[in-house]
Structures are given as structure tokens and as C-alpha cells.
Amino acid sequence: EVQLLDSGGGLVQPGGSLRLSCAASGFTFSSYAMSWVRQAPGKGLEWVSTITDSGTSTYYADSVKGRFTISRDNSKNTLYLLMNSLRAEDTAVYYCARGRYCYGPWGQGTLVTVSS
Amino acid sequence: DIQMTQSPSSLSASVGDRVTITCQASQDISNYLNWYQQKPGKAPKVLIYDASNLETGVPSRFSGSGSGTDFTFTISSLQPEDIATYYCQQYDNLPPVTFGQGTKLEIK
Numbered sequence: 750e751v752q753l754l755d756s757g758g759g760l761v762q763p764g765g766s767l768r769l770s771c772a773a774s775g776f777t778f779s780s781y782a783m784s785w786v787r788q789a790p791g792k793g794l795e796w797v798s799t800i801t802d803s804g805t806s807t808y809y810a811d812s813v814k815g816r817f818t819i820s821r822d823n824s825k826n827t828l829y830l831l832m833n834s835l836r837a838e839d840t841a842v843y844y845c846a847r848g849r850y851c852y853g854p855w856g857q858g859t860l861v862t863v864s865s
Numbered sequence: 866d867i868q869m870t871q872s873p874s875s876l877s878a879s880v881g882d883r884v885t886i887t888c889q890a891s892q893d894i895s896n897y898l899n900w901y902q903q904k905p906g907k908a909p910k911v912l913i914y915d916a917s918n919l920e921t922g923v924p925s926r927f928s929g930s931g932s933g934t935d936f937t938f939t940i941s942s943l944q945p946e947d948i949a950t951y952y953c954q955q956y957d958n959l960p961p962v963t964f965g966q967g968t969k970l971e972i973k
Contacts, residue, residue: 784962786909794901794909794952796962808960844908850956851899853920855908 751775751854753845758859765835765863771828771845771856779803779823782849785830787841788858795841798830799849813839835863867891867955871965877973884940886968888953893933897957900929900938903967904949912951913938948972 757769771783785797798819799808807819818831828845840863846852868891878884888898896916901909911920913929916936926941940947953965 793967794903794954794964796960796964799959799962810961850897850959850962851911851914852901852909852954853911855910858908 751847753847753854753856755843755845755856755859758843758861760862760864761835762865763836763863766831766833767835767861769830769832769843769845769859769861771830773826773828773847776847778821778826781847783819783821783828784846784848784852785819785828785843786846786852786855787839787843787861789838789841792841797843800828801849832861835861837863839863866961867894867958867963869953869955869963869965871953871968873968874966875969875971877971878943879973880943880945882943884943884947884970886938886951886953886970888931888936888938888965890934890936890955890957892957894955894957896932897955898929898931898936899954899956900927901952901954902947902949903952909952943970943972945972 752774754772782801784799800819804821816834820829842858844858845856870889898916900913903909912923917929928939930937950967950969
């Protein structure tokens with residue numbers, strides 16, 4: 750069974766950092782691009798970042814460019830999102846998802862709350 | 866960036882009804898459009914990819930159509946388990962991928 754398990758969320762102060770992880774199983778992780786999509790409380794979906802299968806190319810939404818870094822470890826079947834200089838508006842559930850243009854499946858999501 | 870305008874934002878329908886949601890792109894995106902279903906408290910799930918292709922395992926009452934700038938998502942006969950929020954998503958130009966604002970579907 751294809752499975753993605755998000756982790757690493759929590760409460761962080763404005764300006765702080767957090768690293769999210771997404772553990773993949775049930776498929777050949779190194780063959781797929783991976784993405785992060787977030788959803789602020791009560792709001793819609795917002796694409797955050799995508800990394801190609803080999804990790805050689807990365808893409809970011811303007812709202813996180815320069816603050817967030819997507820990476821992957823294909824030997825560990827794990828996707829990461831390093832989030833620096835966090836702002837209140839980054840508060841959201843963060844989902845990892847398999848795919849570059851079409852997302853499926855998705856992790857269960859991990860909540861990031863940025864507040865003092 | 867390509868903007869996706871989805872309508873309606875909310876919809877109430879009866880079991881057995883035909884339900885239609887539309888999504889309009891701010892520029893031509895060919896057929897680079899997907900539809901997702903998100904049930905309360907759950908992660909989204911892809912239902913339709915490339916505008917009209919049904920994802921494996923998704924019931925045939927779900928369908929999609931359109932190309933260019935205008936797209937339609939249809940549930941041919943609404944079931945109680947279809948209560949969810951539905952999103953369109955374009956990928957003509959990465960970055961960024963953009964989603965519609967969502968349509969919350971309720972049972973009347």
C-alpha cells in the first residue's frame with residue numbers, strides 16, 4: 750500500500766524554524782517528484798514547493814521562496830521541508846504529496862502553528 | 866500567475882441530484898487541470914486528472930470535461946458520501962501550481 754506519513758509540525762514563535770518530514774512507503778520513492786501543499790485553518794489549498802525525483806530541481810511559491818527549502822533523501826525514502834523565518838501567515842496544515850503536476854496520494858498532514 | 870475561478874463556492878443538493886462545478890482559468894491551460902475531493906478533517910484525494918480522466922478506483926458517477934479556459938466537474942447522481950469540498954488545480958505553468966478556491970458541497 751502506498752503511504753505517506755507527515756511529521757514535524759508544532760508550535761513555533763515568529764522568526765523561528767521547523768523541519769517537516771514525510772516518510773514514504775509502498776512505492777519506488779526515487780522515481781517520483783514530491784510536493785508540499787498547505788492549508789491555512791478554514792482556507793483552501795496552497796501549493797508550497799516541489800522537488801524532482803532526483804532532487805536536482807526544486808520549485809517554490811513566491812510566498813515561501815528564500816525562507817523554505819525542500820529536500821529529499823532517496824536512501825531513506827523521506828521528503829523534507831525546512832522552514833525558516835516563520836511568520837504567522839505560515840500557520841497551516843502541511844501535506845506532502847506524491848507528484849509534480851498531479852498530487853496523489855497525500856500524507857495525513859502536520860499542523861504548523863506560528864504564534865508567540 | 867494563472868488564476869483559477871471556481872464556482873459556486875458552496876452548493877446544497879439532494880441525494881440523486883446531478884451536481885456541476887465549474888472552474889475558469891485566467892489563460893489557456895489546455896487540459897492541464899485536475900479535480901480533488903477533500904472530506905472534513907482528511908487529506909485531499911485526486912478524482913480527475915488531465916481534465917477528463919478518472920483516477921483508478923474512483924466511482925464512475927464522477928466526471929470532468931473542458932479544455933482551454935473552461936472546465937466542468939460533474940457528479941451524475943449525488944451520494945451521501947460525496948459530501949466534501951472540491952478543488953480544481955491547474956499545472957500548465959510550474960511554478961506555480963494554483964488551486965481554485967473550493968466548492969463546499971452539502972446535502973439538502
